Amino acid sequence: MTRYVALLRGITPSLPNMANDKLRGVFEGLGYEDVGSVLASGNIVFRTEETDGPALEERIQQALNDELGIAGGTIIRSHAELRALLDADPFPGLTHGRGTYLTATFLKDGALKDGASPEQSPEQPDPRTRIVGDPAARVFLAVIDNRTPGTTPDFMGWLDRTYGKDITTRTWLTVQRIVKKMEA
CATH class of the missing domain: 3.30.70 (Alpha-Beta Plaits)
Structure with a gap:
């Protein structure tokens, strides 16, 4: 399984539909594992067997829009990409x-x-x-x-x-x- 982070654009934690528990719920509903959040600004970590980054971005963004009305943007990076950057x-x-x-x-x-x-x-x-x-x-x-x-x-x-x-x-x-x- 690959570890990813979804960097969500336009998250305002004070809005009820953008709270970390709601965001994590969308990812869990999509079947992702080990879902967690980092800070309250739209950083959701998760594991999945899927490896197509653009497809993950599209799938997650569609679910966020459908379930929570969040039309911002979703950008995916793998743990390996971020570790190499650091x-x-x-x-x-x-x-x-x-x-x-x-x-x-x-x-x-x-x-x-x-x-x-x-x-x-x-x-x-x-x-x-x-x-x-x-x-x-x-x-x-x-x-x-x-x-x-x-x-x-x-x-x-x-x-x-x-x-x-x-x-x-x-x-x-x-x-x-x-x-x-x-x-x-």
Whole structure:
């Protein structure tokens, strides 16, 4: 069996249909095993014999929409993909915190337009943001410098405008917590 995480877009934990117990119930209803949640922001870990990531994404998203009215997006990553991402140490010497915000933006297959790919760093939206890609994990990794006085870079808005809705972002700490839960 393969261990996966479903990274759900647009989850608002204060809404009753988006509570972790309801989300886990949908996954259990689909027959997935060892279903668990990480934080309250739409990170559901599970095991299945299925290996077709896009088919899993479609099946889960359809069930979330049918059963809970959640029309957001679902992006699947295997434990092996996330473990390799962590082992690559993409933020050497940096610690996620208030001044240096570390994020991972996961892309659904087909989210990139015009032949772009995660190994090609996108145009930098703000000099306080440094972005690198990891093609194996289909992810953009960003270091957002919040230490500079002034407004915080509108990185999330830029991502949505540039790549559409087939993406979802997690802090680096959340990615680490997801992998820890997958290994438990």
